[in-house]
Amino acid sequence: MLTLAEIADEPLVLTRHLALRAVAGVVFRPLAHADTERLARFLGGLSPESRRLSTFDGYDVVAARELCDAIARYDKLRLVLEEVPSSRIVGLLEVGLALTPSDIARYREAGIELSELTDCRFGPTLADDYQGQGVGTLILPLVADVARRLGRTRIILWGGVLADNARAIRHYEKNGFRRVGSFAGVDGSLSLDMMLDLRRIP
Numbered sequence: 001m002l003t004l005a006e007i008a009d010e011p012l013v014l015t016r017h018l019a020l021r022a023v024a025g026v027v028f029r030p031l032a033h034a035d036t037e038r039l040a041r042f043l044g045g046l047s048p049e050s051r052r053l054s055t056f057d058g059y060d061v062v063a064a065r066e067l068c069d070a071i072a073r074y075d076k077l078r079l080v081l082e083e084v085p086s087s088r089i090v091g092l093l094e095v096g097l098a099l100t101p102s103d104i105a106r107y108r109e110a111g112i113e114l115s116e117l118t119d120c121r122f123g124p125t126l127a128d129d130y131q132g133q134g135v136g137t138l139i140l141p142l143v144a145d146v147a148r149r150l151g152r153t154r155i156i157l158w159g160g161v162l163a164d165n166a167r168a169i170r171h172y173e174k175n176g177f178r179r180v181g182s183f184a185g186v187d188g189s190l191s192l193d194m195m196l197d198l199r200r201i202p
């Protein structure tokens with residue numbers, strides 16, 4: 001089973017090249033310390049709607065530096081999609097290995113016992129011009145492979161998905177996620193919990 005430290009030492013173990021129609025291709029790889037500036041451009045380029053649907057602590061170089069400084073230091077693995085040949089970051093994919101008490105409580109209410117031995121959290125964000133073209137679907141098997149290599153058999157959505165995020169919900173459902181329940185956020189917005197069981201997909 002891979003550890004976050006091993007991935008940070010040898011990012012090539014998770015690096016994959018994908019061919020895309022519109023551009024020469026993208027590389028799926030772990031976030032690296034050298035990505036700060038490029039990641040800041042990615043975060044800064046997200047539209048207000050993307051920021052509403054996928055929230056980060058900030059959208060500037062400070063936020064990007066924090067994400068890069070966190071590599072292999074906590075319980076999170078962050079992967080990026082890097083456009084080739086431009087080297088532009090066009091996606092940030094977050095995999096969390098720790099569960100929160102509120103995750104555990106909500107899923108328990110739905111009759112599902114979560115465990116850090118089996119479950120991880122996942123949150124994807126694509127650049128605006130990369131959304132809605134099947135790229136998320138193309139990379140989901142790679143994310144599933146990462147989760148398996150980290151020893152996990154189920155993926156839950158990081159913080160759920162906003163109930164009005166129709167594209168993301170369609171994306172998750174067509175890729176095998178099932179709805180587990182719903183909950184209201186602090187601002188009153190409704191979100192859905194969704195889960196993918198990796199033992200049920202190839």
Ligand SMILES: CC(C)(COP(=O)(O)OP(=O)(O)OC[C@H]1O[C@@H](n2cnc3c(N)ncnc32)[C@H](O)[C@@H]1OP(=O)(O)O)[C@@H](O)C(=O)NCCC(=O)NCCS
Pocket residue numbers: 050053054123124125126127130131132133134135136137138157160161162165166167168170171174
């Ligand atoms: C969510 C996200 C990762 C999905 O990746 P993606 O590459 O855009 O998704 P896909 O293209 O694989 O799938 C989207 C599906 O939704 C459909 N769709 C698009 N807009 C839709 C809408 N308004 N209502 C319903 N379905 C919609 C697409 O037609 C497609 O389904 P199809 O293949 O059956 O035609 C990406 O859109 C994204 O980063 N969005 C902004 C941030 C975000 O919402 N992150 C998730 C937070 S939980």
